[in-house]
Amino acid sequence: MVFQSENLANAADFFTENSFFKANSDLAFFKEIEEEIEFFKGFKTASSGVICFSAIGKKNIATSFIASSEDVDFNELSSTVSNRKSFTYEGKEVNEFKWKEKSLYAVWFDQNIMVSNSKLIIENKIRDIANAIPADEAFKSALKTTDSSTPSIYIQTEDFKNLYNKAFAEHTYLLFSNITDWVGFDLKLDTDEIKLSGVGVSQENADKKLDLLKNQERLKHQIATVVSLNAIGFESYAIPDFEMYLEQRKKLGYSYNNTNANFFEAINEVGKIHYTQEDLVVLKSSNAAEAFASLQPIIQSQKNFRDFEIYTVLNAEMLQIYAPLIVLKQANFVTQIGDFFVFAKHVEALENCIINYLNQANLALQVNYKKLENKLSNSSNVLMFALSENWLAHMQTKSHASFKDKVSNLDLKNYHGVGLQINVDEKFTYVNAVMLSTPQNKNSSLVKQANRFKLIENSLIHPEFFTNWRTQQRDVFLQDEQLQLQLLDAEGKLIWNKSLSEVVLSPATEFDIFQNTRLQLAFATEHKIHVIDKNGKDVSPFPIQLKEKITQPLQIFDYDNNGKHRFMICQGNRLKAYNKEGKLVKGFDFKTDNSDISRPPKHIRIGKKDYVLVQESSGKLHVLDRTGKERVSYETDAEFSGNPWFLYDGQFTSTTKDGNVVQITEAGDVQITEKDLLSNHFINASGRLLVTLSENILQINDVEIELDYGLYTSPQLIQNQDKTWVTLTDTQAKKLYVFDEFGNLLNGFPVYANSKASYYSLETNKVKLMVEGEENAILLYEIN
Known part of the structure; x- marks a missing residue:
């Protein structure tokens, strides 16, 4: 790879005003490059010079500098170089010297x-010139295509692949592979935009895969309509003339079987969508009805999924006609989405595509994509696009160990995508690439389906997140119909399972029993208290066997955040506390008078005082102290609804049976606020937020939202940094809603769901949601 500029001494400064390079200037990767070229900034160069990056061996990259000898005066550099000496190679004098402990070599x-910092590169160049080996004709042609008034980059695609493989174990998504020999780019950097405009040149008679597109009409690519927001990226090829395409295949020596020609003749765009789990191939038709009719003889109905028919493909290798542009050797299944025919190896991949399409979580609808698309030509032979964040996360898994940190710490700085557009002419290939920074409104959010996987059996409990303290990854905890506890990773792969004899009383509680950041999971079954580690192993002295039946989910209180955990269990009308040694806590004793405890106890702290709230089936509320004694006495004729109690506005808050809000102060004063909620209403609250749901009316503080009629779960509150969101699910319509605290529906919602949501927040201002889907499916959504 070659970088050329009219003034190399100032070349590094060329990047300093761009937001992407500013954001990453402190990263080791960029510092290493800056150090490599810092030496050259000491030259008084005013004429054109180039910096070359070359692959050396399996791991190393060499940096070389070429300029006019008139612009280099070693005497001026005498204070910065040391150990200067010379030797002869193939009759040519080579200067060797040290600069900042780095060995450099120079030859005229x-x-x-x-x-160069590589002796081998210098020796190779001496031999090339001594043997009169001519310069690469394609490179010489590429030099002529660029604008001398702007910095330029030249890429030899084969050498670039070698450079690429120094960083990544696999060269998947290597954009220039087999496209051209050399491509020369003019580089344009604005504050929030990086643009490369160039021409690709190949040796004469060197056939490249894009030659298959010669003489094809350029089109506006529309594949983004079915590209999900969890995709790594896509590539799309315009092939409106299938007959001409077959002629090119024959001319270039590729197979050109015209089986299923009637179907392919109705196709004008061929694309591949890349995902971490399984890629999809998408064919767009200019006449979908005609294309589907011609496909009938080779497909059979497999299943109906959300009103989309999925078919088995009888000729699973039919798409090989598009190789090497697009490769999918096992196109086992296909579905039609509008004008698009989507092929996959497995049914689940098509189901995921359908879900995201119905959720409108597709690239074509995103403002960021539309803005970047407007920076490119309206039509082209090829369009490639990478979703920056997803691509970066995927490439971290493909990075060599020495390069992984350099990738993971990269700050994309609102550069949400990279677009690459290619047009093919008879002799040249025209390439344009754009990275555009499009800052997201700090008050806006975007949801995407991060993953979906299916369970072998239905889960008896609502799946929950469990943090792996070592990796900080959130795994999925559940219990199957055989009473087996299971821990799955975010891809749905089994990590471990554990046999139990009873059903878990969910939810479980994640906590740190030893105060050493190593998290455990605690839960109760009907006769045991369990604590397990991240590997599913019991943490001694648990499990604790109890004779009497446990009737509510386990609660863990740590009053002073000092690790003195109290394991609170309900047994009918009794509330008991155990310590982490598995012993009953002496001095704590509470039982109700008239009915059983109806909900798990709740710990609320106001100032320095602790309160334990216990509800009876009769509706009565007890407000206890740490020892189980009544701490707050109150009098009221109101009948409580049985909904949970919350701390809102400094008071214990819930509702009455007749649909009003009731609040009790620490002093025992009772206040009723009329609300006229219907009998089957819900309530949730935090310090400053009061949420109620009455039939189809959701109220967030003073804002009323009229929802469609349905069967709704109780509203949940999600805390994300300084924001609070309200989420609930219509299990009848299978829709999950998320509102902000002002009653605004977040972008991209509602999405598909068949249950309430489990969630966790990340420091990066993201939230992960997990819900149950159909057919034992688990859906993971991500809100940015």
């Missing part, structure tokens, strides 16, 4: 000087 060729 006529009017030019070459300096």
